[in-house]
Amino acid sequence: MSALDRLFTERGVRPTPLRREVLALLYEADRPLTWKEAFARLSPSGVNKVSLYRTFSLLEEKGLVHKVLGADGAWHYCAHPLERPGCPGNHAHFLCLQCGRMTCLVEQAIPTVDLPEGYAVEGKQLLAYGRCPSCSETQG
Amino acid sequence: MSALDRLFTERGVRPTPLRREVLALLYEADRPLTWKEAFARLSPSGVNKVSLYRTFSLLEEKGLVHKVLGADGAWHYCAHPLERPGCPGNHAHFLCLQCGRMTCLVEQAIPTVDLPEGYAVEGKQLLAYGRCPSCSETQG
DNA sequence: CCTCAGGCTGAAACTCGGTTGCAAAAAGTA
């Protein structure tokens, strides 16, 4: 049984070909991918768009990946590191507005947000956006 | 000439009735409003949906308001304080996932995000989400 | 091996936030 399949069964997720393919893709990419990016990469194997959406939300629900909303309005999905599955993705992200690539800033933890009495925080995200190095170069 | 109209002309924006109405609404609300919330409040006066979208993006472009993308995927627009127009909105926000209301946490500045050489940051946002006090109460 | 139930997948239609194109109205300019 592969490491991926072990992750799946641990979480009570049946390791289907599609799910293996999607999760493997996220690990390979090593950065958050949007549905669109994933769809483009998987289209050669003829993935269905709805199945891909469903797979992403299942993986997120089961805690195998986390999602970050980009300033482009699209969700970016990022696989949790194999060695510490269940990571809440509690770090900042950078989104390049030109090429649309998102980068995890794993060193930058999200600071505590102080809220008045009564607020219940379920999650938080810190997103910086602009130009990545390669896009800064190619455009004056 | 009213304070609002002065703001408009300072920024080279013609103060039309619709623009006055939208900006006044944002000041009155004193928290970020989504297009939907604004449309609901302005619908009695028969606003056109496209004109409202256009007004929001014009106000943002001219620096009269700033926008924050909520975890609900919708943009929330917030008027800059009258006394310091041009404020980049450099503070954290809280979004209630139940009632959809966003609150400015003006006391909580967004921390510096350290990025490797070559990254050009154009903006950043820190968003916490969960339940606001009144929604926490009404639901166990 | 067969059968049945439940989970998984695929296709089509739909919803919803937001944009585009274009024509009519309004405002500024001469």
Place this chain on the structure above:
DNA sequence: TACTTTTTGCAACCGAGTTTCAGCCTGAGG
């Protein structure tokens, strides 16, 4: 008044994501 530019309104469109439903696969029980 006539001309130009800006703003507005309408309709059609677009793209992300969801719903519905039928068909398929798989796994458990016989």
